[in-house]
Amino acid sequence: MxxxxxxxxxxxxxxxxxxxxxxxxxxxxxxxxxxxxxxxxxxxxxxxxxxxxxxxxxxxxxxxxxxxxxxxxxxxxxxxxxxxxxxxxxxxxxxxxxxxxxxxxxxAFFNYFIAHKSTGLERSETLPEEVRGKTFTFGSKGSTSGRLIPEYHIRTIFNEAPEDVFSRVGFSGNHTRTLRLVEAGTYEVGAINYAVWEKELEDGNINTDDVKVIWKTPAYxxxxxxxxxxxxxxxxxxxxxxxxxxxxxxxxxxxxxxxxxxxxxxxxxxxxxxxxxxxxxxxxxx
CATH class of the missing domain: 3.40.190.10 (Periplasmic binding protein-like II)
Known part of the structure; x- marks a missing residue:
């Protein structure tokens, strides 16, 4: 033993x-x-x-x-x-x-706010007042660039919650879906991280006749x-x-x-x- x-x-x-x-x-x-x-x-x-x-x-x-x-x-x-x-x-x-x-x-990362062509919105130095009343989509609820930073800027610029600025607020789930939803006009405005936008643009996956960047956030x-x-x-x-x-x-x-x-x-x-x-x-x- x-x-x-x-x-x-x-x-x-x-x-x-x-x-x-x-x-x-x-x-x-x-x-x-x-x-x-x-x-x-x-x-x-x-x-x-x-x-x-x-x-x-x-x-x-x-x-x-x-x-x-x-x-x-x-x-x-x-x-x-x-x-x-x-x-x-x-x-x-x-x-x-x-x-x-x-x-x-x-x-020094940053976000783009993007808009469907039907809004008539053009690129500007800040998030324009004309987004008020439009439909808007974030990315994921837990995302820095898909939710946290965009919400911070919306609240800072308008001194209101996103739900009070826009007629309808959604969460797409990720940046690629945000791009597709705004490109299709399902939502009129959305927030996307610049890296996804630039990569999709480079790969020829964005119809720039239908969707465009209207504002670039400060870096973070x-x-x-x-x-x-x-x-x-x-x-x-x-x-x-x-x-x-x-x-x-x-x-x-x-x-x-x-x-x-x-x-x-x-x-x-x-x-x-x-x-x-x-x-x-x-x-x-x-």
Whole structure:
């Protein structure tokens, strides 16, 4: 019996390190575009990270911003590509979690307000009074660029809630749908993040006879990679730094273009305090 017990213990000593090293590293992203586009983009990122980190890496899609935050909170994913607001919310729920990298363009992100041709609206230096009484769509309720920033500017410019400015207010779910709904005239006005607009425009996917940009917002910090604070405990000392270094070193033009970003740079939680402040001001974040 003593020999068997010793044999079992020695087997455990061998197996425990192996099990730890064999853990899959899982990440997700907020669903700010059509799922097919996201799956294509992040499968490439998973392959890249797996090669750089020397662990199995898996991307899992989610159906909503809330689901992305929940997966992060419940440790179903250890890394996530969040927007400014969803990152703030997620880090609140998982102590020690860190924003570790952002796109070069995310230092000074901005929104476009767009309008259907039937409105007759043209581009101007501010959101024009003529949007009053029109129908309007945000993106996702939990989106920084799809809801938080547009609502902040609507309230600031008109000193009223969106529901009091527009005749009907909706939530499309993501930026691509916002574009399609305004392009089709289902909603007369909408707010979209500039990166999606520019990418769709570059790919020839926008009928500029039907929809146009009418206002560009001031800049703000947005998307970032956020990693759980307990990551080193699970994957070994220095793993957080290793993930950060891999993201910052990403230079494959095809991978970067899929975001689209020109590269990734270091960031920190403190850079997103302006997002927290705005969210608290308009009642999205307690």
């Amino acid at each position: 003593s020999f068997i017990r010793k044999l079992m213990l020695s087997s455990l000593i061998v197996l425990i390190p192996f099990a730890a090293s064999a853990q899959t590293f899982v990440f997700t992203a907020i669903p700010d575009e059509d799922e097919s586009k996201l799956v294509e983009r992040f499968r490439g990122i998973a392959d890249y990270l797996q090669q750089e980190l020397d662990v199995e890496v898996k991307y899992i899609p989610v159906k909503s911003y809330a689901a992305a935050i929940s997966a992060f909170r419940n440790n179903q994913v250890q890394l996530a590509w969040f927007g400014g607001l969803s990152g703030v919310q997620a880090r609140e729920l998982v102590p020690g979690s860190q924003a570790i990298a952002q796109g070069v363009e995310d230092q 910090p947005n998307y970032q990679w956020t990693i759980r604070g307990d990551i080193d405990e699970r994957y070994g000392d220095g793993f957080m730094d290793k993930v950060r270094e891999a993201l910052l070193a990403m230079d494959d033009p095809a991978l970067l273009e899929s975001f689209p970003r020109s590269g990734f740079i270091p960031t920190s939680n403190e850079n997103y305090e302006p997002i927290r402040t705005v969210a608290e001001q308009i009642g999205i974040l307690d």
